[in-house]
Amino acid sequence: MLATSPANGVIGTPPQPVYVQLDTGSFELWVNPDCSTVSGGDAVFCDRAGRYDTAKSSTFNNIGTTKTLRYGIGSADITYVTDTITLTGSTMGLKGVQFGVANATEDAFSGILGIGYGQGIATRYPNFIDQLAAQNATKVKAYTLALGSKDEQEGVIVFGGIDTSKFAGPLAKLPVIPADMSPDMVPRFWVDMKSVSVTPPNKNNQVYANSSIPVFLDSGSTMTLLPPNLTAAIAKDFGVDAPDANGFFRLDCALTKVNGTLDFAFDGVTVRVPYKELIREVPSTPPACFLGITPSSSFALLGDTFLRSAYVVFDLENHAIWMTQAANCGSTPAALTNLSSLASVTGACGTTLSAVTNPSTSQVSTTSITSPQSSSSTPPAAEATTATTGGTQVPASGGGSVRGSVGLISSLAIMSAVVLVHFI
Numbered sequence: 423m424l425a426t427s428p429a430n431g432v433i434g435t436p437p438q439p440v441y442v443q444l445d446t447g448s449f450e451l452w453v454n455p456d457c458s459t460v461s462g463g464d465a466v467f468c469d470r471a472g473r474y475d476t477a478k479s480s481t482f483n484n485i486g487t488t489k490t491l492r493y494g495i496g497s498a499d500i501t502y503v504t505d506t507i508t509l510t511g512s513t514m515g516l517k518g519v520q521f522g523v524a525n526a527t528e529d530a531f532s533g534i535l536g537i538g539y540g541q542g543i544a545t546r547y548p549n550f551i552d553q554l555a556a557q558n559a560t561k562v563k564a565y566t567l568a569l570g571s572k573d574e575q576e577g578v579i580v581f582g583g584i585d586t587s588k589f590a591g592p593l594a595k596l597p598v599i600p601a602d603m604s605p606d607m608v609p610r611f612w613v614d615m616k617s618v619s620v621t622p623p624n625k626n627n628q629v630y631a632n633s634s635i636p637v638f639l640d641s642g643s644t645m646t647l648l649p650p651n652l653t654a655a656i657a658k659d660f661g662v663d664a665p666d667a668n669g670f671f672r673l674d675c676a677l678t679k680v681n682g683t684l685d686f687a688f689d690g691v692t693v694r695v696p697y698k699e700l701i702r703e704v705p706s707t708p709p710a711c712f713l714g715i716t717p718s719s720s721f722a723l724l725g726d727t728f729l730r731s732a733y734v735v736f737d738l739e740n741h742a743i744w745m746t747q748a749a750n751c752g753s754t755p756a757a758l759t760n761l762s763s764l765a766s767v768t769g770a771c772g773t774t775l776s777a778v779t780n781p782s783t784s785q786v787s788t789t790s791i792t793s794p795q796s797s798s799s800t801p802p803a804a805e806a807t808t809a810t811t812g813g814t815q816v817p818a819s820g821g822g823s824v825r826g827s828v829g830l831i832s833s834l835a836i837m838s839a840v841v842l843v844h845f846i
Contacts, residue, residue, distance in 0.1 A: 435479050435480045435505075443535065446567070447641070450491060452491065452534060455468055455524055487502050488500065493530075497527065500524050502522055506518070559582070565580060565581045566735045567729070572698065584735065587769075588769070589733030589771060590772060591768060595743075595765065596691075599636055612636050612637070613637060615635055615688055619684075621682055631655070638721075640725050645714055647722055660713055669716060670713070671712060672712055678697060678701050683697070693747055695731040699727065733747065740761055
């Protein structure tokens with residue numbers, strides 16, 4: 423979605439290439455960041471992300487209203503427009519989709535595609551997810567996300583469908599906490615987490631105190647944010663007593679080869695995150711490694727360091743999250759026409775990290791895309807800045823997320839990775 427490659431985009435008529443960041447923690451699509459407000463690798467990536475030129479699109483319409491979108495890191499002053507967004511790999515286009523064109527931005531290296539709640543809940547107009555269902559691009563208002571492990575460097579998002587070759591076991595249904603009962607009073611994908619525990623190699627599982635808390639799922643965040651005392655207890659078990667000056671816990675990189683897991687338990691499912699997936703490795707000489715969890719006194723979120731190990735169905739119709747352990751045994755995307763059928767769906771994969779659980783013609787668009795970097799030797803922007811930013815911040819209450827290594831997406835492609843996208 424939004425671009426097939428730097429030379430073949432899909433916003434406007436004729437289509438223009440634009441790269442944006444996929445974000446389950448916010449609600450709106452906007453493009454055209456000001457690259458002069460970022461530096462280093464972020465600026466390089468921003469310059470290659472492409473820009474949408476309204477004057478070159480025959481289907482552009484200027485709504486004219488403006489808004490400021492604020493995120494945990496960065497902001498965007500936008501003007502609302504509408505235009506056609508064509509689904510990658512197909513001839514179908516979503517007509518009259520409303521989104522923002524930035525007039526000014528701060529600390530934003532790409533636009534953002536927010537795929538949270540839309541009209542009547544989080545926005546006053548039909549957002550991208552609303553339009554997929556309204557224009558019959560999907561039969562249900564739901565999508566599934568498998569970010570893929572570090573080794574795979576591949577992720578899959580299926581709008582309106584599911585891929586049973588990306589997970590193991592049955593799915594557990596978790597009700598989304600209503601906004602007026604959530605920690606930040608914002609309609610995000612908040613769920614109740616029962617506990618966090620650690621399973622070191624050849625040792626018994628140990629449950630952390632005070633780890634039964636509400637959390638929200640945020641693909642736009644590189645890091646997972648947990649309460650300070652809980653984060654400190656986890657870091658101590660990884661051999662670190664205190665964070666560095668930037669608020670990160672620096673670890674021994676040898677831990678990435680240790681066969682242990684950090685286990686996140688919910689009602690009916692436990693997602694086990696291997697040490698390797700939990701640890702952030704930053705390219706440097708010598709290599710630097712950091713715990714993929716940072717302290718937050720405001721509220722908790724589960725970012726990429728958790729989501730790489732989970733398979734998640736975001737059910738916006740029934741305000742539910744379906745979750746189990748991620749795996750990868752192929753590619754078998756299939757349409758969902760009735761979301762109640764998820765209760766009987768079982769993943770096709772076997773896995774050594776078991777999740778403990780309670781017992782029409784469809785259009786498919788598939789894309790395999792790399793990021794707009796010119797060389798694989800150039801580290802992704804978010805990877806390069808993770809260790810040097812002035813501390814991870816929590817999302818602002820109005821929406822948005824901590825900037826994450828999911829980073830720029832090409833056809834919803836994860837930065838520095840290959841991503842398959844299916845619209846079903």
